[in-house]
Amino acid sequence: MQTMERPIVVREESRPQQPPVPRRASAWDVLVTIVVCLCLWALLAAPLLERSAEAGPVGPRRSAALALLRPLVAISDELLLSRATGSVERALGRDPGAAPGGELILPAFELPPDEVGSRATHTAGTSGPATGEAEAVARGVARGGPDLRVPTPSNKLRVAVIGDSLSQGLGPAIERWMNPSVVRVLSLGRQSTGLSREDYFNWEAGMRQIVEEFRPDLVFVLLGSNDAQAQISRDGTSIPVGSVRWLEGYGERAANLLGEATRAGTHVVWVGIPIVKERRHWDFYRRVNDIYRETASADPFGTYLDAWTPFEGRDGGYTAFVRNDRGDLVEVRASDGVHFTQTGYSFLARMAIVAADQAFGMPQKAVGFRI
Amino acid sequence: MLFPTTDFAIFLAVVFALSWLLNQHRTAWKWCILAASYVFYGWWDPRLVSLLALVSTLAWASALWVERTNQDRARRRRTLASVAVLLLPLAWFKYYGFFALNVANAFESLGLRPPLPLLQVLLPIGISFYTFMAISYVVDVSRYQIQVSRWLDVSVYLAFFPHLIAGPIVRSEELIPQIRRPRDAGRIDVSRASFLIVGGLFKKMVISSFLASQIVDPVFGAPNAHGGLEVLIAIYAYAIVIYADFSAYSDIAIGVALLLGFEFPANFDRPYTAVSLRDFWRRWHMTLSRWLRDYLYIPLGGSRHGEFRTAVNITITMLLGGLWHGAGWTFVAWGAFHGIGQVIGRWRARRAEGFGIVEPSSRWIVARKQLVTFNLVCLGWVFFRADSIASAFEILGRLGAAGTTALVTPLVLLTIAAMLGVQYLPADPTARLREGFGGLGPVLQGGALALCLFVITTLGPQGVTPFIYFRF
Numbered sequence: 001m002q003t004m005e006r007p008i009v010v011r012e013e014s015r016p017q018q019p020p021v022p023r024r025a026s027a028w029d030v031l032v033t034i035v036v037c038l039c040l041w042a043l044l045a046a047p048l049l050e051r052s053a054e055a056g057p058v059g060p061r062r063s064a065a066l067a068l069l070r071p072l073v074a075i076s077d078e079l080l081l082s083r084a085t086g087s088v089e090r091a092l093g094r095d096p097g098a099a100p101g102g103e104l105i106l107p108a109f110e111l112p113p114d115e116v117g118s119r120a121t122h123t124a125g126t127s128g129p130a131t132g133e134a135e136a137v138a139r140g141v142a143r144g145g146p147d148l149r150v151p152t153p154s155n156k157l158r159v160a161v162i163g164d165s166l167s168q169g170l171g172p173a174i175e176r177w178m179n180p181s182v183v184r185v186l187s188l189g190r191q192s193t194g195l196s197r198e199d200y201f202n203w204e205a206g207m208r209q210i211v212e213e214f215r216p217d218l219v220f221v222l223l224g225s226n227d228a229q230a231q232i233s234r235d236g237t238s239i240p241v242g243s244v245r246w247l248e249g250y251g252e253r254a255a256n257l258l259g260e261a262t263r264a265g266t267h268v269v270w271v272g273i274p275i276v277k278e279r280r281h282w283d284f285y286r287r288v289n290d291i292y293r294e295t296a297s298a299d300p301f302g303t304y305l306d307a308w309t310p311f312e313g314r315d316g317g318y319t320a321f322v323r324n325d326r327g328d329l330v331e332v333r334a335s336d337g338v339h340f341t342q343t344g345y346s347f348l349a350r351m352a353i354v355a356a357d358q359a360f361g362m363p364q365k366a367v368g369f370r371i
Numbered sequence: 372m373l374f375p376t377t378d379f380a381i382f383l384a385v386v387f388a389l390s391w392l393l394n395q396h397r398t399a400w401k402w403c404i405l406a407a408s409y410v411f412y413g414w415w416d417p418r419l420v421s422l423l424a425l426v427s428t429l430a431w432a433s434a435l436w437v438e439r440t441n442q443d444r445a446r447r448r449r450t451l452a453s454v455a456v457l458l459l460p461l462a463w464f465k466y467y468g469f470f471a472l473n474v475a476n477a478f479e480s481l482g483l484r485p486p487l488p489l490l491q492v493l494l495p496i497g498i499s500f501y502t503f504m505a506i507s508y509v510v511d512v513s514r515y516q517i518q519v520s521r522w523l524d525v526s527v528y529l530a531f532f533p534h535l536i537a538g539p540i541v542r543s544e545e546l547i548p549q550i551r552r553p554r555d556a557g558r559i560d561v562s563r564a565s566f567l568i569v570g571g572l573f574k575k576m577v578i579s580s581f582l583a584s585q586i587v588d589p590v591f592g593a594p595n596a597h598g599g600l601e602v603l604i605a606i607y608a609y610a611i612v613i614y615a616d617f618s619a620y621s622d623i624a625i626g627v628a629l630l631l632g633f634e635f636p637a638n639f640d641r642p643y644t645a646v647s648l649r650d651f652w653r654r655w656h657m658t659l660s661r662w663l664r665d666y667l668y669i670p671l672g673g674s675r676h677g678e679f680r681t682a683v684n685i686t687i688t689m690l691l692g693g694l695w696h697g698a699g700w701t702f703v704a705w706g707a708f709h710g711i712g713q714v715i716g717r718w719r720a721r722r723a724e725g726f727g728i729v730e731p732s733s734r735w736i737v738a739r740k741q742l743v744t745f746n747l748v749c750l751g752w753v754f755f756r757a758d759s760i761a762s763a764f765e766i767l768g769r770l771g772a773a774g775t776t777a778l779v780t781p782l783v784l785l786t787i788a789a790m791l792g793v794q795y796l797p798a799d800p801t802a803r804l805r806e807g808f809g810g811l812g813p814v815l816q817g818g819a820l821a822l823c824l825f826v827i828t829t830l831g832p833q834g835v836t837p838f839i840y841f842r843f
Contacts, residue, residue: 023806023809023810024559024560024561025559026559027391027556027557027559030387030561031387031388032817033565033813033820035817036814036821037821038381038384039821040818041824041825044821044822044825045828048828048829085825088825092826092829171592172588172589172592173592175592175593175595175596176594176595180596180597187592321472327479329475329476329479329489331468331472331491333491335492342758343758
């Protein structure tokens with residue numbers, strides 16, 4: 001704030017030299033500049049733009065964009081521009097052949113020597129459990145599957161959080177509740193992803209990569225809010241949303257995603273989609289929540305968390321406010337009616353950790369609150 | 372509509388052509404630009420256009436009402452009433468939820484029933500910016516600084532799309548004369564405009580996105596999982612993120628306006644070279660600073676009524692300035708921090724003056740002041756970025772903690788250092804490049820810009836996150 005009463009002087013940045021007198025252009029010249037710039041940029045970025053358009057929901061906007069971009073890509077190919085831009089992309093560290101949703105890049109993480117390549121799988125038996133796992137197996141008999149192992153500072157509990165933009169909020173909140181001296185949390189959520197559009201981002205492949213590189217003990221899955229659209233496979237096959245085939249295909253994709261984790265002995269907490277403000281989405285979200293519940297409940301290494309009911313108002317409808325532990329009203333939902341505030345994510349994260357404890361026996365020392 | 376999108380690029384090309392085609396026909400030009408600005412605004416939610424039109428009409432009608440009387444007292448009363456009416460939509464959309472929630476908790480703690488229903492009201496984008504411009508318009512009329520313009524002029528002034536969403540907060544005396552007169556179609560400063568736009572896109576899509584995703588979001592999201600060094604670098608990185616993000620929007624807005632033949636005031640002047648908090652506010656969001664000075668601090672009495680009243684006025688101004696940024700206690704704390712900081716700075720300067728101490732202005736002393744000010748500003752940013760006061764203190768509490776340093780990569784450090792270093796360069800580093808660019812023909816200029824945009828597109832993240840200042 002300026003606190004002196006004097007006429008306003010909008011200062012130029014103080015420079016020792018006067019800048020050179022700028023050359024001026026006519027509106028016509030500038031229009032030529034703009035048109036050349038946009039056309040050339042469109043040609044250079046045509047493959048990128050095409051991938052981005054393909055990622056859009058099936059509908060007239062996507063069709064129109066693709067109809068416009070495909071000839072541009074063909075011209076770009078003819079002029080060898082796409083090859084040149086592909087080289088530039090590679091030089092800048094991006095894979096031009098990657099799916100539009102990008103690649104999953106996990107941070108460097110050193111696994112303890114006895115974990116590399118020797119993880120027990122629940123289908124192949126549990127031979128040779130690592131330190132703490134024998135105890136966990138014994139504790140977990142009553143729950144029908146082995147408990148989460150007791151972590152140590154040298155062999156931390158490895159937790160991953162995956163899914164869409166909701167999971168991007170949930171991940172840091174889970175990390176906040178955990179004890180960082182014995183737990184490593186990776187928040188790997190990707191915006192605009194789900195199970196419908198494998199051509200955009202394939203979570204099954206993503207989970208395979210996470211299991212291979214990170215060997216998580218526990219994975220939290222929260223996705224589905226972008227999935228009310230046709231399913232498209234990487235080979236381009238499309239199944240309209242709402243059809244029986246869509247539901248069957250969706251269930252299959254959910255089971256495959258879960259299987260990629262649980263086959264490797266990873267525990268999974270599948271967090272259902274929370275209630276949203278727009279009532280027109282309720283039927284769809286409830287239906288996919290049923291799929292998640294059935295899928296997760298059928299696997300001893302999986303469990304489902306209902307995130308719908310806890311965020312309902314007293315009338316069973318949507319509410320943005322709930323009471324915290326002290327009885328104070330707090331705002332838990334973001335104004336878009338889908339996402340959460342930080343406080344809301346914190347609530348949801350705590351519920352998810354409690355769900356993990358109830359299903360798999362979360363070690364107390366891994367968590368920053370009393371479970 | 373977001374600036375860094377294909378939608379906006381096409382929109383700008385069309386509006387540019389129409390704007391210069393209709394340049395000599397001002398009424399047609401105004402209608403065209405008003406329609407374009409409403410399309411730009413309604414891209415998020417068409418219902419919001421009616422709110423913008425309502426605020427514009429209220430500003431115009433209020434100014435007319437104020438102008439009709441020459442009696443000072445009546446004029447003042449009418450101005451106050453008009454300002455109150457103009458603040459109503461802002462109060463409802465931005466502050467009702469925050470106010471009702473705090474009132475409900477206060478009443479319940481006393482065992483009373485909350486008097487107000489809890490509602491979550493959708494915040495119309497840019498409402499704080501155009502409300503402040505509307506208020507300044509009415510007050511300027513009241514102060515005889517300008518005369519009432521036609522409804523169309525006022526509507527274009529408030530809705531003009533380059534500044535509509537996140538400023539700069541342009542004053543009526545700066546913009547309305549430009550709206551009225553045809554612009555010079557042969558004198559467009561295309562090199563300055565291009566550098567502002569491309570530089571803005573680079574700051575937003577590459578610098579801000581990179582630092583936010585690499586260190587700021589992970590550390591502020593879960594500070595307990597990070598050591599002191601990571602927290603410290605994340606705080607510095609956030610100072611760069613918010614500067615790169617907000618100054619990017621201002622740069623693009625100023626550049627787009629230049630292409631249409633309009634001159635906007637500058638909004639940033641190397642803010643991290645400030646030698647005091649007071650100096651910082653002369654360099655950061657300069658158009659908001661002068662608005663607060665002219666329409667809040669001076670009407671409160673400014674520095675005309677002694678040291679104590681001056682201190683109170685500074686604190687009130689900064690508190691309300693903080694609250695302008697968001698309905699939350701963290702913003703109140705941030706505003707209070709800057710207000711009290713300025714009062715202390717002022718008091719120290721006065722005390723030194725009283726003792727006849729003239730501090731030598733050697734390079735080292737200036738550097739020390741810059742370092743202290745930068746760190747104070749960063750301390751304030753912690754409250755600005757944190758989701759609660761408790762979180763802010765948790766982050767600060769982690770500064771001394773041991774822990775990992777994995778997020779402190781050479782590239783993160785280099786980016787922070789480069790963004791700070793650029794502010795200390797004695798001359799505009801792009802001046803020569805701009806001159807060279809200006810000498811190119813339009814086709815070559817277009818080609819060079821396309822290459823820059825392609826690199827930015829490739830380096831940038833998937834999708835575009837909204838500018839931080841959109842929510843203010």
